[in-house]
Amino acid sequence: xxxxxxxxxxxxxxxxxxxxxxxxxxxxxxxxxxxxxxxxxxxxxxxxxxxxxxxxxxxxxxxxxxxxxxxxxxxxxxxxxxxxxxxxxxxxxxxxxxxxxxxxxxxxxxxxxxxxxxxxxxxxxxxxxxxxxxxxxxxxxxxxxxxxxxxxxxxxxxxxxxxxxxxxxxxxxxxxxxxxxxxxxxxxxxxxxxxxxxxxxxxxxxxxxxxxxxxxxxxxxxxxxxxxxxxxxxxxxxxxxxxxxxxxxxxx
Numbered sequence: 001x002x003x004x005x006x007x008x009x010x011x012x013x014x015x016x017x018x019x020x021x022x023x024x025x026x027x028x029x030x031x032x033x034x035x036x037x038x039x040x041x042x043x044x045x046x047x048x049x050x051x052x053x054x055x056x057x058x059x060x061x062x063x064x065x066x067x068x069x070x071x072x073x074x075x076x077x078x079x080x081x082x083x084x085x086x087x088x089x090x091x092x093x094x095x096x097x098x099x100x101x102x103x104x105x106x107x108x109x110x111x112x113x114x115x116x117x118x119x120x121x122x123x124x125x126x127x128x129x130x131x132x133x134x135x136x137x138x139x140x141x142x143x144x145x146x147x148x149x150x151x152x153x154x155x156x157x158x159x160x161x162x163x164x165x166x167x168x169x170x171x172x173x174x175x176x177x178x179x180x181x182x183x184x185x186x187x188x189x190x191x192x193x194x195x196x197x198x199x200x201x202x203x204x205x206x207x208x209x210x211x212x213x214x215x216x217x218x219x220x221x222x223x224x225x226x227x228x229x230x231x232x233x234x235x236x237x238x239x240x241x242x243x244x245x246x247x248x249x250x251x252x
Contacts, residue, residue: 042070045140046109046178047162049154050118051080051100052209055107056221057178058144059202060195061238062107067198072109073138076100077131077158082118084211092118095211103208106201112138121157132165142174144240151183166243175243179224181217189239192228196235199225 044065046054054062054074062072080096087095097113104111114134116122135143145162146155159177166175179187195202206221207214228237 042141043139044070044072044142044144045075045135045138045173046072046144047075047077047135047146047158049077049121049146049150049152049158051076051096052103052206052212053146053155053180054144055103055202055205055209056217057146057180058238059103059107059205060198060225060236061144061193061240062109063198063201063205064193064195066108072107073112073140074100074104074107074109075112075114075135075138077114077121077154077161078116078118079113080118080211082120085213087211092211096209099209099211103205106205106208116154116157119154121154123157123160128161128164128168131161132168135162135165136169136172140173142176144176144178147177147179147184147187147241149185150180151185155180155183163243171244173244177241177243179239181220181224187239188241189228190242191240192232192237193240194229194232194234194236195225195238196229199236 042065044062046058046062048054048057054076062074066072079093080100081089081093083089084092084095097111100111100113112134114131116127143162143166146159148156148159148163150156150159162175166173176191177187179189202225203218203222206218222236225236225238228239229235231237
């Protein structure tokens with residue numbers, strides 16, 4: 001009998017539930033105790049190889065942060081120049097920039113764009129320095145980026161650029177990796193965010209990227225959020241790997 005990916009995810013989640021490996025959480029990722037006590041508002045930066053990546057992997061968590069009054073910035077490595085469906089390539093940057101801005105409006109976030117080109121990411125000394133300056137200009141408290149072994153080279157480049165910025169800043173901000181539908185390979189989670197009540201906004205932000213045909217990839221992302229929800233006793237959840245060694249705090 002052939003087992004579908006959906007069935008495999010559900011069976012795995014049910015088997016792991018209650019095993020003591022995964023913990024339920026009720027607050028926000030990387031919200032230090034002092035910030036809880038003082039009510040400090042955090043600045044969250046979610047980086048992505050293309051417009052749509054942060055929304056796909058972290059859309060629910062972004063919505064949770066902004067709903068609680070924190071500031072969210074979506075930092076894209078490029079403007080998606082390499083593909084925009086049936087439209088002419090020369091129009092892709094304009095089309096996908098507009099889609100990103102629409103998605104950010106839905107999530108109550110702000111869009112920032114680096115200067116690289118879709119599908120031609122460069123990781124060398126000048127680009128490390130350029131990206132680090134741009135990221136640190138945002139003065140982040142928490143940064144989310146791609147899993148280092150994602151299938152897409154732009155994702156891997158973004159991950160490397162962010163890690164270098166984190167190290168060169170002497171680990172100034174909390175750092176997390178996130179997963180994206182079919183692109184993320186052998187992901188391992190340490191923290192989870194309950195995104196049940198913001199699932200509709202997560203979907204709306206992803207579907208703002210109409211040129212990327214979200215019907216082809218968003219359903220798989222939902223399978224993943226449902227899987228992580230089952231692991232934690234929620235309906236839907238997003239998963240993250242915590243790189244920073246800061247005090248762990250509860251997730252949304």
